[in-house]
Structures are given as structure tokens and as C-alpha cells.
Amino acid sequence: MDWDVFISHAWEDKEAIARPLAEALRRKGLRVWYDEFTLTLGDSLRRSIDRGLAQSKYGVVILSPNFFAKEWPQKELDGLAAREVYGDKVILPIWHNVTADQVREYSPTLADRVAVSSDRGLEHVVEELLRVIKPTSEAERPHGTVPEPVRPAVLERVQPFEPEMVRIPAGKFLMGTLEEDLWAIARKYSIKRKYIAREIPRHKVFVQEFEICKYPVTNFQYRAFVQDKGREPPGHWKGDKYPDGLHNHPVVSVSWYDAKDYCKWLNEKTGKSYRLPTEAEWEKAARGTDRREFPWGDEWDVNKCNTRDGGPGTTTPVDQYSPHGGGSFYEVADMAGNVWEWCADWLNAYPGNPFPDEDYGETYKVLRGGSWDHGQVGARCAYRNWFEPRNRIEDVGFRCVRGSQ
Numbered sequence: 029m030d031w032d033v034f035i036s037h038a039w040e041d042k043e044a045i046a047r048p049l050a051e052a053l054r055r056k057g058l059r060v061w062y063d064e065f066t067l068t069l070g071d072s073l074r075r076s077i078d079r080g081l082a083q084s085k086y087g088v089v090i091l092s093p094n095f096f097a098k099e100w101p102q103k104e105l106d107g108l109a110a111r112e113v114y115g116d117k118v119i120l121p122i123w124h125n126v127t128a129d130q131v132r133e134y135s136p137t138l139a140d141r142v143a144v145s146s147d148r149g150l151e152h153v154v155e156e157l158l159r160v161i162k163p164t165s166e167a168e169r170p171h172g173t174v175p176e177p178v179r180p181a182v183l184e185r186v187q188p189f190e191p192e193m194v195r196i197p198a199g200k201f202l203m204g205t206l207e208e209d210l211w212a213i214a215r216k217y218s219i220k221r222k223y224i225a226r227e228i229p230r231h232k233v234f235v236q237e238f239e240i241c242k243y244p245v246t247n248f249q250y251r252a253f254v255q256d257k258g259r260e261p262p263g264h265w266k267g268d269k270y271p272d273g274l275h276n277h278p279v280v281s282v283s284w285y286d287a288k289d290y291c292k293w294l295n296e297k298t299g300k301s302y303r304l305p306t307e308a309e310w311e312k313a314a315r316g317t318d319r320r321e322f323p324w325g326d327e328w329d330v331n332k333c334n335t336r337d338g339g340p341g342t343t344t345p346v347d348q349y350s351p352h353g354g355g356s357f358y359e360v361a362d363m364a365g366n367v368w369e370w371c372a373d374w375l376n377a378y379p380g381n382p383f384p385d386e387d388y389g390e391t392y393k394v395l396r397g398g399s400w401d402h403g404q405v406g407a408r409c410a411y412r413n414w415f416e417p418r419n420r421i422e423d424v425g426f427r428c429v430r431g432s433q
Contacts, residue, residue, distance in 0.1 A: 031061040034084035036104040038094035045124050052154045081107040092124040096134045189252040193239040194360050201317045204230040205410045217405040227410045229380045233308045238431030240313045243346035243361050244278035253290050277343040278367045278425040284393045284417030287370045287426040304372040305429040310396045315409035316357025323356035323363040333365035334400045364407035367425035368395040375414040399423035
């Protein structure tokens with residue numbers, strides 16, 4: 029490696045944090061890639077940055093409102109994240125004039141990492157970074173700097189594609205819809221009863237404890253899978269790159285088999301046990317134990333989810349609606365609207381369903397949750413949609429669960 033650390037920042041933060049930090053780290057004997065230290069007249073900016081990203085042990089990322097507003101620092105972050113896909117642990121975040129909610133809005137995965145805040149002062153920031161980073165060699169360290177051994181890291185560096193999980197406790201809940209409610213629901217939504225007949229009868233189900241992704245899998249997370257496995261990307265991507273500005277939107281146009289293979293890959297990368305949720309797990313995570321009609325309660329609210337009724341007509345960031353009361357009984361986000369989500373189950377009638385044509389065998393896989401292209405009836409917790417598992421649809425994505433099935 030040519031550098032111990034690469035400093036990624038917005039230029040507006042140079043005076044306040046980036047330059048003082050770079051100078052302090054260099055005084056401690058670190059080889060620092062920082063644009064003012066490294067670039068000289070005539071250098072190619074892009075090639076120099078690419079080399080710095082590839083040949084630095086760590087990337088210190090100064091997260092700030094300025095960083096979030098700039099395209100170029102985000103490209104640097106993507107480059108560092110791509111290295112982590114292949115096993116390196118490189119991203120060390122610094123929070124500068126930013127709140128946890130702002131970081132979470134930008135990236136739930138970054139918000140989950142232990143970071144150091146510039147509010148504690150430059151000396152504290154440098155001290156915490158030096159717990160992780162050590163100079164390339166003793167020969168390159170000025171006399172008296174950074175005594176060995178370097179203490180264990182306190183900054184948690186996790187894989188950027190690992191999802192944030194929510195624990196769902198073991199226990200029974202009421203799944204589905206009462207038959208006597210079908211007519212009222214059909215009248216309420218002006219639909220034929222046959223379109224919701226697959227929801228009956230309401231029945232009690234015991235579900236073992238499990239964990240579910242708080243958010244649907246995003247384009248940023250899915251890209252790691254595409255790049256690592258050489259997987260065919262969604263059709264609207266350009267090669268292995270999703271459209272600009274959609275890093276925190278749910279991945280779409282993925283088949284059930286794609287989703288299943290993503291879970292398998294995630295297991296390989298993390299050593300954990302991810303899979304697609306069963307219908308019962310999905311519905312319990314959405315409605316909890318009080319039989320609510322929508323994830324947030326029984327009253328429809330167009331401002332709490334992304335559906336055809338009030339959404340922008342396309343996907344939205346996965347965490348856009350949860351701060352506005354759109355979370356579920358267990359505070360799982362985006363369980364209504366945005367994208368339909370693949371479940372593990374084949375579509376078949378619930379036990380006791382009086383409509384025999386609701387049995388399809390192993391033909392269709394279940395989808396749950398509604399989408400940006402469907403109305404409020406599909407956003408109900410009990411609604412069951414379906415597609416053939418090989419289909420890739422522009423409003424269909426998925427999330428994972430973890431735990432015994």
C-alpha cells in the first residue's frame with residue numbers, strides 16, 4: 029500500500045476539519061492521501077483519486093451535510109465500499125456537524141457503524157483513528173510518534189452491505205382476514221371479492237423468533253452482490269451501476285431466484301444465516317399481534333407510504349416514510365408500498381379456505397406489501413399478491429430475514 033489513509037471529504041469542509049486532520053495524521057507518521065498533499069500541476073484528478081482509493085489501507089470519510097450534497101465524495105465512498113465487498117475493512121467514518129438522523133437518512137448502513145464525532149475536537153478524532161491505523165513501516169515514522177503496540181480498534185468496520193435487522197419475538201398472531209369481513213373490504217375498495225379471497229380464513233399462527241431487515245434491500249447493497257458474483261444486474265442499470273441518486277432506493281426488477289441467491293451470497297460473505305421470509309414471518313413483522321389493517325394501524329394515511337394514491341410514481345428511499353409514522357408494529361420500515369417483496373412460500377390457499385381455485389401448487393411465489401404502482405388495497409398487511417418466480421418486475425424487490433425457519 030502507498031498510503032495509510034485516504035481522506036474523503038467535501039471541499040467546503042477543508043478548513044474546518046479535512047486539512048487540520050490530514051496535517052495531524054501526517055505529523056503522527058502516517059502516509060496520508062489528501063488532495064492538497066498529493067496532487068501536483070498536470071496530474072489527472074480522476075486517476076490520482078482512483079489510485080489513492082485502491083492503494084490506501086483505510087478511507088477516512090468525513091460525513092457532513094456538505095458531503096451528502098456532493099456527487100464526487102459519494103463516488104469516493106462507493107469506491108471504498110467496493111473494496112470492502114472483497115473482504116477489506118477500510119471505511120472509518122467521522123461525523124462532522126451532522127446528526128444520527130441525517131446519516132441514517134443518507135445511508136442506514138453507515139448510521140449503524142461506530143463513528144467518531146468532530147464535536148469532541150481534533151485531538152480526540154486523531155486519537156481514535158490511531159487506535160485503528162498504524163504507519164506503513166517503522167522506517168517511515170518520525171521519531172517519537174505513535175508508540176507500539178497500537179491498541180485494538182474501537183471503530184466498528186462492518187461490511188457496508190450488511191442489513192440493519194429488527195428482532196421479532198416468538199409467539200402467536202392472527203394471520204389473514206375473517207370471511208365475514210370480505211364483503212365490507214370489497215365494498216370499501218370497490219373490488220371484486222375474489223381478488224382478496226386468498227386472504228381467508230383468519231387463523232392463528234405461531235412464529236419462532238427471527239430477525240428481519242428493517243429496510244428492503246437497496247441498490248447499493250445489491251450492487252455488491254452483482255459485482256462480487258458477476259451476476260446479471262437489473263435491466264435498467266448500466267452494467268453494474270444503478271442510476272444516479274438511487275443508492276438508497278430498493279432494488280427492483282429482480283426475480284425470486286435472484287433474491288434467493290442474494291441471501292445465499294450474504295450468508296457466504298458474513299457467516300450468518302439469511303433467507304427470504306415466510307409469509308407468516310412477513311405478516312407478523314408488518315401487523316404485529318393486534319390485527320391492524322396497515323403497518324401503522326387501522327386508518328389509511330397516504331403520507332405514511334409510497335403508493336399510487338400519493339407517491340411520486342416511482343421508488344423512494346427505503347427510510348423516507350418511517351420517520352413520519354410509516355413503521356410497522358415492530359418499527360420495520362417500508363412494509364406498505366414502495367415495492368412488492370418476495371416471500372419464500374408458494375401461493376396456495378390457507379387451510380379452511382372455501383375457494384378451491386385458490387390452490388396453485390408450485391406455480392407462483394407470494395409477494396407482500398404493495399408498491400408505488402398499486403393503491404392502498406395492496407398495502408394492507410393481509411393482502412397476498414403473486415408472480416411466477418422467474419419474473420423481474422419494475423416494482424418488485426425483497427428483504428431478508430435471519431433465524432430458524
